[in-house]
Amino acid sequence: MKLIISILSIGCFFSVSAQEVKEKIAEKKYEGYSYIDAIAIYEKVAEKGHVSVELFQKLGDSYYFNGMLDKSKVWYDKLFQMKNQTFDPEYYFRYSQSLKAVKAYKEADKMMEKFYALTNDYRGELYVKNKLYLVDINNSLDKFTITDAGINSEFSDYGGYFKDTKMYFVSNRIPQKNNKKIDKWTNQNFLNIYRAEFSDSAKAVYIDEIVDEFNTKYHESSPVFTKDGKTMYFTRNNYNNGKVVMDKDKVIKLKLFKASLENGKWGKITELPFNNNEYNFAHPALSPDEKTLYFASDMPGGYGNSDLYKVIINDDGSYGKPENLGDKINTKARETFPFIASDATLYFSSDGLIGMGGLDIFKSVPDENGNYSSFHNIGAPINSERDDFGFVESPFKNIFFVSSNRDGGKGYDDIYKVKVNPEPKKGIIINKVIDEISKEPIADSKITLLDANQNKIAETVTDAQGNFSFNDVRTDREFYILVANDSYLAKEFRVKGIEQNNQVFEVAPKVIKTKPGDDLVKLLNITIYFDLDKYFIRPDAEVELAKIIEILKMYPNLKIDIRSHTDSRQSEAYNLRLSTFRANSTRDYLIKKGIAKERLTCKGYGESQLLNNCTDEVPCTREQHQLNRRSEFIIIQ
Structure with missing residues (x-):
């Protein structure tokens, strides 16, 4: 999955002492992007008691770049436990992401603060300005229900694009019809494009392995279709017409291709003209008017490991010059898997913007000029502490699909169905605050409405009669109401929705007036x-x-x-x-x-x-x- 998802730029290679032969072999595999093989060798070296900054960095990176963030944490732990060592500040960021994968958010936040102090990087700035990000992310927990899509295998299944009621998705399950080579990166099969038919109730009916010309012995991924169904854009290794093309380092990069449907078969497969043998181009997405193509790339001139770009599709079928979406969307980390919804909202994945851990899915609504200049984390449960990506619409009402390698899945990556829950019933809370001794109403008291986790929802003050109200409150939830007044002891009351409306809350004065005869x-x-x-x-x-x-x-x-x-x-x-x-x-x-x-x-x-x-x-x-x-x-x- 990560070869397709993560457009990587590995820029730090390390030297080893002559006696560490195994470590040298591992380094070769690391530089050649065969990370799974490298892990086994590096771990054997570490098991023998060898300790070095480079060793722990490479072990952590090998898992990190394969999306196994819980395992990368193990080695980054050892790296950061080393005394009197300095290393690239980027490792503070990677360590933070790995800590989030095991929900160690407090420790992760500390690493982000150190990262920002060392770099003044935009990613750190986002955290500093949004320290309550988890509260915002978890506010959407009740809005969605997420379940297995019913098409997953024990292998990697992800992505997807709907053409009518058929979803075209990607899998490296053992092919029945296409005999593919083993990918050195993952030691698994290369990726094929599959097709799943869904019923009117968004239930998977059957899965078919496609044996068309666009499925080769290498990786194919991320198909997207024009509305008439006659044109498809997709991602493939740099392999066309039976020939493999490598970059100067002997690595097969990713490219964008276009195919046309002729007589029920996909033909005229051509690579897009702005591809480059030295860089990766992947994950196409079409604008609603089909005049703009969006994609991810690590080409020069970007901001990070992979950026989001757009390119104009001219009426004659030619293409304009790719344009970077800018630093309001792209970071020094990974932005990938763009999807343009029918309302022109951009959905994409990033591990550079502030989120729950790994790749999170974000949305960006175009401004009045049609540009994407702001973003919003779409929240849990769609996002998790692991990699979440491949968000797509479906033809079924209030149903979306997303891919993730979160815990509890069937395979390494899985496709999930996301159902938008009905809007909950809401009402008005109306209550009163009085002095518990005099029973007189208390005006100008600050009233804070808190959720069950003590997160602030809203604030107001009591009127001259001690009354207060909150609008649009969930009727099925428990809340806390905190009453605060300079002259009274603060007190908290637990209420459930509007069922306990018209309550009278009594609070004690800080100063009590007394006289003989008082009890x-x-x-x-x-x-x-x-x-x-x-x-x-x-x-x-x-x-x-x-x-x-x-x-x-x-x-x-x-x-x-x-x-x-x-x-x-x-x-x-x-x-x-x-x-x-x-x-x-x-x-x-x-x-x-x-x-x-x-x-x-x-x-x-x-x-x-x-x-x-x-x-x-x-x-x-x-x-x-x-x-x-x-x-x-x-x-x-």
């Missing part, structure tokens, strides 16, 4: 209960009493009267005695915690001051009786 229990909104027939201090009561103790310590002139009560069960005499024990127990507890006994008085009131009608003649629940088993802390000075 600290009510002022602090605390509860101190006793168990049935007991007078010991319960653990939950200790927490509440700690608040009373702190107030008494803060205000040394404050004196209080402790008043304890019981429920109506048992006799009046028994309850009076029990409540006295409770009052004394509470007073003793406060004295033990350092409060002077002269500041405390106490008395038991038995069942004489019930808070409800739970007398002996009235049946009540345990909870109703519990309300009466309480203590009060009345300010007397």
Whole structure:
């Protein structure tokens, strides 16, 4: 897959000591782009205990450029663990991408910060300006459902372009009809173009290996058709009319070809005139009016390893001069797999723009001049921590397809079906904030709406009546509402959609006005209960009493009267005695915690001051009786 996806420019070769014969052999394979063979040799060298910057770089790179970022991380880990070493800053970027592949995003972000500090590179700048990028990317999780497309094999399957209800895709599965050579790059079969028929419900019906002239013994990929179905552009190794052409380093590059449909067969296969034997040209895409061809290339004059270009298709079938899409889209890394949707939106993959890891898919809407000058990550679950690419429309409503080597796939690369989920129902949240002591509404409070992961969604303030509202809130989701006011303690409330509308949220003031006769229990909104027939201090009561103790310590002139009560069960005499024990127990507890006994008085009131009608003649629940088993802390000075 990566030979087609990743237009590579390997510019760093290394020297080795004479005794490292195996490492020399590996280097030859590395320079010749046979990365899989090189990995085995390099690893044997590393297993024998050899340590060097070059060795770890090459091992990491061998996996990195094959899209195996979780494995490249293993060797970049070792590289960055080496002390007092310097290396190309690009390795900070590669290490960051590899860390993302295992979802180590905090460590990845640190590497991006170091990368930016060393280079001032656009890729690092994007991160610095968008440190909350994961929040934005994950905001689309509910918008799509992604499933296996039903056409994958244990090998590499990717790409795709629809002509009617047939998808033309790429695979290196073992061919039944075309006998192909083994690719040194991957030690697997070369790529063929296959065709899959889909039903009206976007379900794969059958798969057919195409035996047309455009499938050769080398790589073919990325077909795209004109609307009339008579012209096809596609990618192929530099092989035509039975001849292979190599560059000056004996590498077979990629080129763009054009084929015409004649009598049901594809013929007149010609390479496009702007191809060059020394560089790669791949992944064609047509504009809706079919007057512009987009593609990826590593030709000179670009910004990175591969850039996106466009070229005008003239009425007479000739071509203009390729134009780079510019530094608003292209980076020093890889931009590849362009696709132009029916509404002229450009979709493409990049590992240079800020994303989840590996290649992410981005979209760019043309400006008023038809240029692509901005971009947006299309988010999860379409994008993952691995390589995601080959985004295409389908003829089926709200169905798209994408390719990825994410975990859980059937083969090395797989094609996935993306369904756009129906828009969820939304409503309005309307609630109120009041002072929990005075019960008066609180105006000008800052209200923040947070999602279940504590990410901010929106903000507002309460009006003069303490009311606030949020529009377009998902009715099926849980949210948090954070209330903040300079005069009140911040408090968070959990709500579910609009089901808990018209709630009243009570918040405690930071400064409490008091006077003799006030009950600290009510002022602090605390509860101190006793168990049935007991007078010991319960653990939950200790927490509440700690608040009373702190107030008494803060205000040394404050004196209080402790008043304890019981429920109506048992006799009046028994309850009076029990409540006295409770009052004394509470007073003793406060004295033990350092409060002077002269500041405390106490008395038991038995069942004489019930808070409800739970007398002996009235049946009540345990909870109703519990309300009466309480203590009060009345300010007397």
